[in-house]
Amino acid sequence: MRPPSAAACPGCLAAPTDAVEQPLKPAQIALSLPTIHCQACISAVERGLNAYPGVRSARVNLTLKRAMIDAEDGIAARDLIPVLERLGYTAHELDPGALSATESGRAGRDLLIRLAVAGFASMNVMLLSVSVWSGATDATRDMFHWISAAITLPAIAYSAQPFFRNAWAALSAGRLNMDVPIVLAILLALVTSLWETSLSGEHAYFDAALTLTFFLLAGRYLDFRTRAVARSAAEELAALEVPRALRVRDGVEQEVAVADLAVGDHVLVRPGGRMPVDGVIVSGQSELDRSLLTGETLPVFAATGLVVSAGEVNLTGPLTIRATAVGEETSLHRMADLVAIAESGRSRYTSLADSAAKLYAPGVHILSALSFLGWYLWSGDLRVALNIAAAVLIITCPCALGLAVPAVTTAASGRLFRKGMLIKHATALERLAQVDTVVFDKTGTLTAGTPEVTNLGDHSRQDLEIALALAEGSAHPLSRAIAQAARAADIRPAAVNDVREVPGYGAEGTWRGQRVRLGRASWVGGAQGEKTAAWLAVGPHPPQAFLFVDALRPGAAKAVSALLAAGKDVYLVSGDSAGAVENLAKRLKIDRWLAEALPEDKAARIADLRAKGRKVLMVGDGLNDTAALAAADVSISPASALDAARVASDIVLLGQDLTPIAEACETAIRATRRIKENFRIATVYNVIAVPLAVAGLATPLIAALAMSTSSITVSLNALRLR
Amino acid sequence: MSILSYLIPISLTMGAIGLVAFIYTVRSNQYDDPEGDSRRILSDEWDDHPKP
Numbered sequence: 001m002r003p004p005s006a007a008a009c010p011g012c013l014a015a016p017t018d019a020v021e022q023p024l025k026p027a028q029i030a031l032s033l034p035t036i037h038c039q040a041c042i043s044a045v046e047r048g049l050n051a052y053p054g055v056r057s058a059r060v061n062l063t064l065k066r067a068m069i070d071a072e073d074g075i076a077a078r079d080l081i082p083v084l085e086r087l088g089y090t091a092h093e094l095d096p097g098a099l100s101a102t103e104s105g106r107a108g109r110d111l112l113i114r115l116a117v118a119g120f121a122s123m124n125v126m127l128l129s130v131s132v133w134s135g136a137t138d139a140t141r142d143m144f145h146w147i148s149a150a151i152t153l154p155a156i157a158y159s160a161q162p163f164f165r166n167a168w169a170a171l172s173a174g175r176l177n178m179d180v181p182i183v184l185a186i187l188l189a190l191v192t193s194l195w196e197t198s199l200s201g202e203h204a205y206f207d208a209a210l211t212l213t214f215f216l217l218a219g220r221y222l223d224f225r226t227r228a229v230a231r232s233a234a235e236e237l238a239a240l241e242v243p244r245a246l247r248v249r250d251g252v253e254q255e256v257a258v259a260d261l262a263v264g265d266h267v268l269v270r271p272g273g274r275m276p277v278d279g280v281i282v283s284g285q286s287e288l289d290r291s292l293l294t295g296e297t298l299p300v301f302a303a304t305g306l307v308v309s310a311g312e313v314n315l316t317g318p319l320t321i322r323a324t325a326v327g328e329e330t331s332l333h334r335m336a337d338l339v340a341i342a343e344s345g346r347s348r349y350t351s352l353a354d355s356a357a358k359l360y361a362p363g364v365h366i367l368s369a370l371s372f373l374g375w376y377l378w379s380g381d382l383r384v385a386l387n388i389a390a391a392v393l394i395i396t397c398p399c400a401l402g403l404a405v406p407a408v409t410t411a412a413s414g415r416l417f418r419k420g421m422l423i424k425h426a427t428a429l430e431r432l433a434q435v436d437t438v439v440f441d442k443t444g445t446l447t448a449g450t451p452e453v454t455n456l457g458d459h460s461r462q463d464l465e466i467a468l469a470l471a472e473g474s475a476h477p478l479s480r481a482i483a484q485a486a487r488a489a490d491i492r493p494a495a496v497n498d499v500r501e502v503p504g505y506g507a508e509g510t511w512r513g514q515r516v517r518l519g520r521a522s523w524v525g526g527a528q529g530e531k532t533a534a535w536l537a538v539g540p541h542p543p544q545a546f547l548f549v550d551a552l553r554p555g556a557a558k559a560v561s562a563l564l565a566a567g568k569d570v571y572l573v574s575g576d577s578a579g580a581v582e583n584l585a586k587r588l589k590i591d592r593w594l595a596e597a598l599p600e601d602k603a604a605r606i607a608d609l610r611a612k613g614r615k616v617l618m619v620g621d622g623l624n625d626t627a628a629l630a631a632a633d634v635s636i637s638p639a640s641a642l643d644a645a646r647v648a649s650d651i652v653l654l655g656q657d658l659t660p661i662a663e664a665c666e667t668a669i670r671a672t673r674r675i676k677e678n679f680r681i682a683t684v685y686n687v688i689a690v691p692l693a694v695a696g697l698a699t700p701l702i703a704a705l706a707m708s709t710s711s712i713t714v715s716l717n718a719l720r721l722r
Numbered sequence: 723m724s725i726l727s728y729l730i731p732i733s734l735t736m737g738a739i740g741l742v743a744f745i746y747t748v749r750s751n752q753y754d755d756p757e758g759d760s761r762r763i764l765s766d767e768w769d770d771h772p773k774p
Contacts, residue, residue, distance in 0.1 A: 039761035062758030109748055116748075120741040124734060140726075147730065 029069040029077050030094035032236060033084070036065055041089065048087045049080060064232065066094070094239040108224055114159040115217040121155035122210035126704075129207040133701045138200075145197040148206040153190065160186055160213045162220065178357040178402065181364045182216060185209075185393040192390040195383070203387065208394050208703045215711045216402040223406035223426070226413045230424050233417075233654070237639055237646060245269075245276040248320060265323045269314045271475060271503075278330045279321035281306045285504035286317040287476070291443045292622045292642050294575045297451070297550055298532055299477075301504055301520065311623055311642065316476050317503020351427045352675055353405045360401065368392040371694045384696070391698040395689045400710040404678035407718035412671035415722055420655040421636075421664055428650035430675075431634040432668035434615040438563050438661075439606060439628070441620035442574035442584055445638060446560075447550035448656070451478055451532060453485040455547045459536075463544065465494035467536050470507040470518040473499040478534045479507065479518070482546055506534070514539030521545075531579065549583065553638075555659035560588045562662030569614070573597050573605055575624050602628035619661065621645050636661060667721070674721055678714045685710040 036045060042060045045067060049058035054075040060067045069080065077093035084091040128144040136144060163186070167179040186209050193204040243258040246268040253268060258276045261267065266282065269275060287299040290312050299315055302308070308321060310330040350358075372389035376382060413423040423429060440446050456464070468486040471479040472493060496516060499509035506519015517524045517537045526535035526543040532550075537543040563570055572593040574581045581595035594605060602620075606628050609616050618625070618632035621641030626648045629635040635649035638656075646652055653660065689706045692698045747753070 039764045042758060042761060043765055043767060060758060061755040062761060063755045105754070112748055112753075113745055116741060116744045120737050120744075124737045127733060128730075143726075147734075151734075 028096050029071060029075070029080065030096045030239070031067045031069065031077060031080065031084070032092045032094050032240060033060070033065050033067055033089055034092070035090050036060065036062065044087055045084060045089060048083055052080060052083055055080075064236075066236075067091075092240055094236065095243065096239070108221075108228055111162070111217065111221050111224055114162070115214070115221055117155055118159040118210060118214040118217055121151050121159075122207065122214050125151055125207045125210050129700065129704070132204075141202075142197065142200050145193075145204045145206070148204065149194060149197060152206040152210055156186060156190065156209060156213060159217060163213075163216065176357070176361040178353065178361065181361050181393065182212070182397060182402070184365070185390075185397040186212060188386075188390045189394050192386050196387065199383075203700050205390065205394055205700050205703065208700060208707065211704065211707060212394070212397055212399055215399045215707070219402040219406045222403075222410045226406070226410045226423075227426060229417065230413065230422050233422050234424055234646065234652060237643075237652065243276070259327065261323055261326050263323050263326055265326075267321050267323060269319045269321060271314055271316055271318065273314050275308050275310050275312045275314070275321065277321075277323040277327075278309045278325035279307075279323045281308060282320050282322050284317050284319040285502075286319050287315040287504055289313040289315055289477075291449060292624075294622075294624055296576055297443050297447075297449075297580060298577075303504060316474070316501065351405075352430055352672070352679075353401075356401060356679055364393065364396045367396065367690070367694070375696070388693065388696050391693045391696075391703065392690065394703050395693045395698055395706055396686050397707070399707045400682035400685065400714045401679065403711055403714050404682060404718075405675055407715045408671050408674045408678065408721060411718045411721040412667055412674075416660070416664055416667055419660045419663060420653060420657065421660050422652040422654055423650070424652060425650040428634055429668045429671050431615070431650070432617065432665060433672040435568065435617040435634060435665060435668075437569045437571065437609055437614040438617045438619065439571045439573055439609070439632065440560075440590075441602075441618075441622060441625045441628075442572060442576055442581055443550065444621040444640065445619055445625075446553060446556045446572070446584065446588065446658070448553045449640075450551050451481045451548035452551040453481055453546055454549050455545075456485050456489060459544060459546075461491070462494070463536060463538065464489070464491045466496060466511055466516050466538060467518055467546065469493035469496040469511075470499060470509060470516060470536075473509075474501050474507050476506075478532070478546075478548060481548060482518075482534065511538070517543075550580070552587070553656060553658050555657040557588055559658040559661045560590060562659075563665070564589070566662065566665065568665075571605075571609075573602050573628070575599075575602075575622075597624075599624040599627050603631045606631045617665075618649075620649075636664075671721060674718060678717055681713055681717065682710055 033041075033045065036042065042062060045060050046058055049055055049067065049069060052075075054072045056070045056072065058067055058069045071080075081091045081093065125148045128148050132141050132144050160183075163179045163182050166177065167183040170177040170180055189205040189209040189212075193206050193209070196202075196204050244255055245258050245261055246253050247256050247261065248254075248266040248268050261277055267276060267279065271286065281302060281304050283304060285304075286302045288302045288308065289299050290296055292313070293309065293311050302314075302319065307324075308319075368389045371392050372385045375388050376385035379385065409423075409426070409429055412429055416423060443449060459467070464486050467482055468491050471482040471486070474480075494511060496509040496511045499507060501507045502519070502523075504520075505523040506517060508515060508517040508519075510516070516539070518534060521527060521533065521535050524535035524537045524543045526533070526537075526545055532548040533545040534548070535543040535545050560570055569592070570590050572581060572585050572588075572590045574593075574595055575597055576595060578595040581593050585591075585593040594601070597605070602625060606616050606618060610631075610633065616632045616634075618629050618635040619637070620626075620629055620635070621638050623642050623644055625637075626642075626644050629637060629645060629648040634651070636651045636653060637645045637649040638653045638658075639646075641649075641652075651664065685706055689698070689702065692702060752759070
């Protein structure tokens with residue numbers, strides 16, 4: 001099941017509903033500690049935090065790489081992060097509202113206890129059953145059967161509840177699922193065994209009913225664990241973006257939750273910060289990076305009066321904006337409608353397990369009913385007929401089928417998780433295996449979103465020295481790119497005095513009595529061209545341009561060529577200008593590309609491909625991609641993507657590297673092959689055992705053997721994927 | 723066969739003890755951080771007396 005679409009709203013970025021409705025204890029602080037890895041780290045972090053005045057207790061969880069801190073009011077994460085940094089550990093604040101570990105923990109604990117009850121009970125009953133099989137007779141056998149019954153009935157009543165609930169839900173909705181034959185087999189086995197026992201009969205299936213429950217619960221638990229791991233990692237990504245904003249009232253800055261902002265509030269956005277709400281700039285000058293919303297790489301000049309939308313990143317100078325739309329009204333949130341419409345497309349996918357159940361459940365019921373009827377008509381003995389019908393149901397019971405899918409997805413997800421991919425959705429792997437067309441977004445997905453200087457060689461050494469001196473005074477991405485490239489080319493900064501940054505324009509200073517400037521074309525006096533450029537003017541000389549391309553994400557070229565080599569069609573669809581897109585497409589040898597695409601265009605393109613019968617994988621990171629991500633058959637987004645994009649996608653790439661994408665497709669194909677193999681193995685067992693059961697030759701021993709061997713074979717087969 | 727009247731209750735009791743112990747460990751959050759717990763054993767903090 002996908003999470004309800006309310007959780008998929010991009011507006012959650014701006015307005016986290018959880019945080020508003022039920023604020024956690026203010027003193028509970030959660031920190032993510034990505035670099036801890038050993039016992040010494042645990043001790044150092046805990047000792048350091050506990051020594052901080054005001055901290056009541058701190059506990060590190062190494063599995064989740066997280067620290068939970070209980071502190072007095074007034075202590076905030078920003079007080080504790082420097083403490084850890086002094087100890088040599090990076091720490092990031094997590095939003096405790098976005099971490100719902102307790103909720104999934106409770107469900108997992110519940111399943112685990114049921115599994116344990118079924119396991120312990122089946123061990124005891126099996127002990128008694130083995131004595132019966134090895135020759136106990138008469139009164140001893142009856143006593144063993146009665147003791148087994150006394151253990152089995154309460155154990156099943158408790159541990160098989162999830163199956164009872166699911167089967168009842170399916171039946172009351174008029175459908176059949178895998179749980180209906182399971183419940184029927186368990187109940188019929190119990191009823192006939194009780195009847196047999198009361199008549200001092202030879203065969204009782206108490207052990208079969210319990211081991212069946214145990215194996216099936218094991219499958220459910222594996223399934224749950226896989227998704228819980230992915231969910232907690234995804235939650236952590238979301239929790240890293242703490243929704244806070246600086247509200248300015250009567251000249252006083254105050255940190256408040258984004259959800260508390262109202263229309264008309266003045267909000268200060270520092271350089272590097274993201275716009276929390278839609279608004280109008282009332283003071284300050286800067287540049288805005290809109291790439292997450294539109295895919296454009298060129299920063300936009302921002303000054304008083306410009307309309308900004310939530311999600312844009314402020315680059316150089318502090319800006320004060322007046323909020324015009326908050327929370328659900330922001331343009332970020334309106335995108336949710338697009339996602340919700342597209343969402344319905346994916347839910348049409350039927351998982352392999354469901355389609356197997358659709359074939360399997362009626363088949364088993366008909367077979368069991370027919371053998372009951374046949375034996376009743378032939379022998380006229382109700383007891384014999386019922387016993388045989390029960391044996392058929394128990395032997396065909398989808399024990400191996402229940403493990404076939406979860407065992408494989410657990411092994412495959414574990415393998416991909418180690419490679420840095422998070423499989424969020426249960427059927428994502430099956431859908432990924434069918435993919436024949438891959439659509440990439442450009443900015444932030446194939447490119448890292450950081451510019452790279454292309455024409456460093458065109459400039460004289462002296463110009464480069466001046467440019468480096470000016471660039472080092474600024475945090476603007478283009479300045480940083482120039483500084484990095486110049487440093488790498490062994491350039492030393494020139495002695496430029498009075499360097500100052502003019503937010504929104506660039507940097508200027510004086511060098512040997514001349515004014516030098518590095519910045520926007522219009523400010524320096526250059527000509528605005530098609531490409532991303534920064535201009536350098538030295539005194540009266542004509543200004544010169546530094547040209548940039550977006551740096552490729554590591555592994556992008558490798559991933560694209562591996563996908564092309566695997567025979568998949570690769571498309572590039574971007575909101576950026578045609579020149580930039582064509583350039584990148586050529587670099588990566590992608591023939592088909594589409595530039596200046598609006599979010600609706602991207603989604604339409606995907607829908608178009610799907611209508612032609614293609615299975616589409618969408619890889620994207622921006623808000624403009626969310627609709628396309630939701631519309632595709634399966635979708636991947638990098639961890640750096642907007643929260644909304646990550647929510648809309650099935651798989652999240654945790655690292656910077658894109659190479660795992662091609663590998664994931666291959667693993668998915670192998671996983672699906674294993675699942676089908678497992679179905680076949682389970683069927684082979686049934687083909688051998690069912691005739692025995694129908695002929696009335698099955699004994700509880702044969703049932704136990706068939707069930708255990710098929711379950712173990714299926715699990716071992718799944719392990720080959722690791 | 724009278725030995726059975728001792729052995730069966732004993733085996734059932736032992737099973738029950740195992741189950742109760744397992745449920746206790748689950749209830750007291752002992753599986754929340756398996757990785758950390760396997761390393762904490764190496765720490766010499768609280769070796770002399772238990773954490774208050």
